[in-house]
Amino acid sequence: MRTFALLSVCLLAACKHDTAAPPPPPPAPVPQTPAFAADSTGVPGTKDLVGLGQLPPMMNAEASHRAPVAIPVEKLFDALAQHGVAVANKHQVLARTAAASYCMLGTTDGTVAIAVCEYPTHDAALAGEKLLDGRYKKLVPDAVRAINGTTLVTVANADRKPAVRDRVLETFKAL
Amino acid sequence: MALVTALTPNTVSASSHREAPFITKYPKVDGTDFYMFNSYEPGRTGYVTILANYVPLQPKYGGPNFFSLDPDALYEIHVDNTGDGVEDLTFQFQFSQMLGNSGNGIALNIGGTNVAIPLATAGPLANINEPAQNFIETYTLGLVRGPRRQSAATLITNMTDGTTTFHKPFDDAGQKTIADYATYSSKFISNFDIPGCTPTGVAAGTHSRVYVGQRAEGFAVNLGQVFDLVNLSVSALGKSGVGSGEADLTGAQDQGKNVTADQNITTLAIEVPASCLTASATSPVISGWTTSSMRQARVLNPSATFTTPSREGGAWVQVSRVGMPLVNEIVIGLPDKDKFNGSEPKDDAQFAAYVTNPTLPALVEAVYGATGMLAPTTFPRADLVAAFLNGVPNVNVLSSTLYEAIRLNTAVPATAQASQSNLGAATCFDAPVDNAHGPALDLGAAGCDPAGFPNGRRPGDDVVDIELRVAMGFLLDQDHAPIRAAPLVDGAEVDATKLQNAFPYLNNPTPGNEGT
Numbered sequence: 001m002r003t004f005a006l007l008s009v010c011l012l013a014a015c016k017h018d019t020a021a022p023p024p025p026p027p028a029p030v031p032q033t034p035a036f037a038a039d040s041t042g043v044p045g046t047k048d049l050v051g052l053g054q055l056p057p058m059m060n061a062e063a064s065h066r067a068p069v070a071i072p073v074e075k076l077f078d079a080l081a082q083h084g085v086a087v088a089n090k091h092q093v094l095a096r097t098a099a100a101s102y103c104m105l106g107t108t109d110g111t112v113a114i115a116v117c118e119y120p121t122h123d124a125a126l127a128g129e130k131l132l133d134g135r136y137k138k139l140v141p142d143a144v145r146a147i148n149g150t151t152l153v154t155v156a157n158a159d160r161k162p163a164v165r166d167r168v169l170e171t172f173k174a175l
Numbered sequence: 176m177a178l179v180t181a182l183t184p185n186t187v188s189a190s191s192h193r194e195a196p197f198i199t200k201y202p203k204v205d206g207t208d209f210y211m212f213n214s215y216e217p218g219r220t221g222y223v224t225i226l227a228n229y230v231p232l233q234p235k236y237g238g239p240n241f242f243s244l245d246p247d248a249l250y251e252i253h254v255d256n257t258g259d260g261v262e263d264l265t266f267q268f269q270f271s272q273m274l275g276n277s278g279n280g281i282a283l284n285i286g287g288t289n290v291a292i293p294l295a296t297a298g299p300l301a302n303i304n305e306p307a308q309n310f311i312e313t314y315t316l317g318l319v320r321g322p323r324r325q326s327a328a329t330l331i332t333n334m335t336d337g338t339t340t341f342h343k344p345f346d347d348a349g350q351k352t353i354a355d356y357a358t359y360s361s362k363f364i365s366n367f368d369i370p371g372c373t374p375t376g377v378a379a380g381t382h383s384r385v386y387v388g389q390r391a392e393g394f395a396v397n398l399g400q401v402f403d404l405v406n407l408s409v410s411a412l413g414k415s416g417v418g419s420g421e422a423d424l425t426g427a428q429d430q431g432k433n434v435t436a437d438q439n440i441t442t443l444a445i446e447v448p449a450s451c452l453t454a455s456a457t458s459p460v461i462s463g464w465t466t467s468s469m470r471q472a473r474v475l476n477p478s479a480t481f482t483t484p485s486r487e488g489g490a491w492v493q494v495s496r497v498g499m500p501l502v503n504e505i506v507i508g509l510p511d512k513d514k515f516n517g518s519e520p521k522d523d524a525q526f527a528a529y530v531t532n533p534t535l536p537a538l539v540e541a542v543y544g545a546t547g548m549l550a551p552t553t554f555p556r557a558d559l560v561a562a563f564l565n566g567v568p569n570v571n572v573l574s575s576t577l578y579e580a581i582r583l584n585t586a587v588p589a590t591a592q593a594s595q596s597n598l599g600a601a602t603c604f605d606a607p608v609d610n611a612h613g614p615a616l617d618l619g620a621a622g623c624d625p626a627g628f629p630n631g632r633r634p635g636d637d638v639v640d641i642e643l644r645v646a647m648g649f650l651l652d653q654d655h656a657p658i659r660a661a662p663l664v665d666g667a668e669v670d671a672t673k674l675q676n677a678f679p680y681l682n683n684p685t686p687g688n689e690g691t
Contacts, residue, residue: 055541093544104545107552111657115547136546139661143547156547157657 033170059092067101071151072174073116080114083171085164087114099128100152102147108163113140115154125152148172181506188535197513198495202243206497207231207440208394211463211581212631213589214446216677221376222383223310223585224446224678225266226634227252227465227497232440233346235685239294241346242389242441243312244270247487249468250443251323256454256461258574260521264452267317267328268387269441270343274481275309296345303342303362303553312343316385316445318370324491327545334366334382344388347407347439349688356683365680374448383447385614390681393634393674394500444679449585459586460566460573464520465497484572493517498580499563499629500638505535505646506563520578523564527577530563531555535646550646551656558614558650562629569616570600571630583631590626595671597637599627601644606660607652614650634680635671640664 018166066072077087087106093115095103098116107113125147132145132154143156146169153172158165210226220541229250230242244250249269253262274280281297284291298307316339317328330339344363347356366382443465452461471489479485496503496516506529507515515526536550564579566572571582596602603623604614618625628636643663648656675682 052537055538059541091544093540094542095545097543098545098633100545103545105540105547105549107549111549111654113544113547113549113657115545117545132546136543136548139543139663140547141656154545154547157549157653 027124056093058096059094062095062102063092064103067120067150069118069151070149072118073102073104073151076116076151076153076175077104079081079171079175080108080168083167085109085167085171096132098152099124099131108168109161112158112161112164112168113154113156114168117152117154119150119152122147122150125150128152144169146172148175198516201245201469202230203243204248204250204469204495205231206465206467206495207227209463209465209497209581210393210632210634210680211461211583212633213449213583213585213587213626214627214678215589215592215595215633216680218378219678220378220444220589221383221448221450222381222446223461223583224444224680225254225453225463226250226679226681227443228390228392228440229443229467229495230392230441231584232392233441233684234589235347235439235687237346237439238348238687240310241295241348241687242439243272243310244268244314244343244387245469246270246272247473247485249491251466251468252443252445252463253323253466254452254463255462255520255573255580256402256452256458256554258460258462258576260523260576260578260580262319262323263321263454265319265323265328266445267319267323268314269317270312270314272481273311275306275311275314280481281307281309283618296348296352299351299657300345301355301359308345310345313340314343314387315339316341316367320371329370331367331370334368340387341387346389347684347686349686351688353686356686360386360683365386369447369451372448372451375450377448377450383445383451384678385446386442386444386679388442389439389440389684390679391684392440393681394440394638439684440681442679442681444681446678453585460571460582462498462520462573462578462580462582464496464499464580466493467495468493490635492518500632501642502563502579505642506530506533508534508616520580521576523578526565527560530559531557533559533646536648539647543670548661551651551659553651553655558648559645562645562650567600567607567616567629570625571628580628581632587626587630590624590678592671592674594624595633595635596622596624597623597625597635597669597671598622598641599633599636599638600625600630601628601641601649604650607650609652609654633671634674635669637667637669639667639669640691650664 008123038101077090080087085108087108090104090106093103093105095117098117100119103115103117105115117128119128129145129147129152140156142159143154144165145152145154155165155168206227206229208228212224214222214224233242249267254264255261256263280291282291286470292309295310296307297309300308316331318331319326319328332339333341344360344362347353353359362383364386368386372414453459468491470487471492474486476483476485477670496518503512503515507526508529511526529630532554533556540548540550560577561567566582571584573582597673603616603618603620605617605620607614627633628638628641632638640663647663648659651659653659674680
């Protein structure tokens with residue numbers, strides 16, 4: 001109690017200096033919890049955000065469990081390069097969105113999007129195409145898709161560059 | 176993959192509420208939402224309403240202590256009318272708590288001994304100063320002109336009783352405690368006049384108003400799915416949404432997905448003449464934000480009492496800051512969230528990269544890229560700088576100084592509640608021909624509602640949907656924002672007509688017990 005009274009006097013003195021008050025004496029060390037430990041209160045905004053934290057391990061898992069396919073995404077991108085379609089900004093994207101095993105996204109000729117997804121079977125690729133066409137029609141209304149074996153290609157934002165889209169799809173189908 | 180790993184925190188941050196690590200420890204001073212708009216209640220033309228919400232995500236069953244404000248904190252609403260990011264007027268709220276029975280606490284005679292009751296009320300409440308109220312909150316309202324710490328506040332007089340004390344209603348414990356919360360809480364709306372201001376442009380005989388008390392949460396959001404990267408669907412992460420089924424990213428605005436629908440909030444509300452907030456009649460734009468501050472040091476009392484559980488001292492230290500919605504939630508990076516909460520708008524250049532090179536669109540692309548969608552490709556994002564840091568040209572630009580705040584053109588007539596668009600002023604832009612010229616303001620566009628967000632923010636503005644679309648390139652041209660026209664939604668409804676049409680505009684809280 002004496003300590004409390006003493007510290008209280010110190011604080012009251014500090015109150016006089018609104019902009020330059022000295023900090024209180026450092027407290028005794030206490031066990032530290034991780035700064036951003038998962039919140040266990042169940043308050044929305046914390047536990048409901050688990051999915052965001054799951055994204056990197058999900059994509060890691062997808063990258064390490066790719067289905068053996070005849071046309072992996074790298075093969076298509078290489079073929080496009082040989083046919084004069086340079087694909088930039090190639091990066092992995094979440095395959096589960098398309099019910100696929102593994103997906104990559106790249107761009108060519110500015111902002112023409114080329115999304116390539118690998119599936120374990122041809123039927124799975126057909127199901128993925130149906131899913132994307134149905135659920136995301138309003139998100140990417142001009143998307144054009146094609147399947148070759150167990151690989152699905154989406155070309156989007158190409159309405160003003162149909163020649164680029166055609167070349168991508170022709171190259172893909174020829175593999 | 177490296178990009179996503181770099182962008183994603185070890186564990187995730189919070190929602191619009193509880194948005195920064197440090198503030199989660201202090202919910203009483205956690206600012207959640209800030210609204211500032213031209214009053215649309217009939218008969219209140221010429222007034223500006225400002226709402227600052229604190230104490231997030233209150234469950235309706237909050238007893239026995241419910242949700243008081245911190246008597247050791249300083250809650251402030253700032254208005255800058257010169258555009259330098261420094262407040263020109265600050266309204267300061269400071270709260271006091273006392274026990275009923277003249278500070279002794281209500282007691283019962285138990286076998287000849289008076290024993291203090293453990294509850295905050297000892298019977299029904301219907302008025303201010305009810306004898307049955309065992310936990311009482313009051314507050315003072317002060318006004319500072321100029322920088323907030325350079326002069327003392329002038330205490331404002333409560334016109335109800337001529338004192339400088341204002342009363343806060345008890346939270347809605349349930350219908351047995353407060354049978355008619357609407358009538359009860361309305362008695363706590365007090366009139367006042369702003370010292371040193373003779374208002375113009377308002378109806379004769381009207382006055383400024385203030386209310387502080389519990390309200391129903393007005394911020395509708397599909398928290399889990401939004402922050403799981405924008406309505407991430409079951410197929411993607413195996414999570415189900417609120418209500419039946421999953422949210423549709425491009426579906427109806429109302430999909431029954433509002434996870435805060437039965438939550439409450441504590442609102443600090445003022446309504447003051449626009450003419451008392453603006454710099455002059457020819458400079459009608461103002462900017463505003465809210466902050467809370469705590470004393471720099473706290474010593475816990477090992478023999479705590481009701482009046483002195485701890486001792487506070489030292490300078491005021493700002494711990495929460497809210498202006499534009501969702502800025503510290505989805506724009507500012509996790510390492511800087513607490514710094515942002517402690518910062519002042521005049522120093523916002525330090526956060527510029529979060530706006531010019533935002534992470535959210537890249538995260539959305541990481542999730543939805545398999546569909547062929549692309550995030551905006553132009554950097555720096557001048558469109559976001561205008562939307563968040565500078566205002567819309569010819570509407571609510573106050574100066575060339577970049578800082579984050581709600582900006583309101585008080586000269587734009589308020590839109591009546593029934594005619595408001597929940598997409599606010601976002602409906603007033605035509606697609607830009609190119610980014611160099613930016614979006615074209617078209618006040619004649621179908622459905623244009625220039626009195627809405629981002630020209631101020633009203634309770635009925637669906638800021639989540641608006642900001643999602645803006646983040647994904649709504650204000651950019653098609654070449655640089657391929658999905659700029661996608662009608663992105665979070666599935667949580669915001670509808671002005673379902674909110675009060677009168678001050679303080681947010682609905683009465685969800686009662687703790689709906690049984691009678």
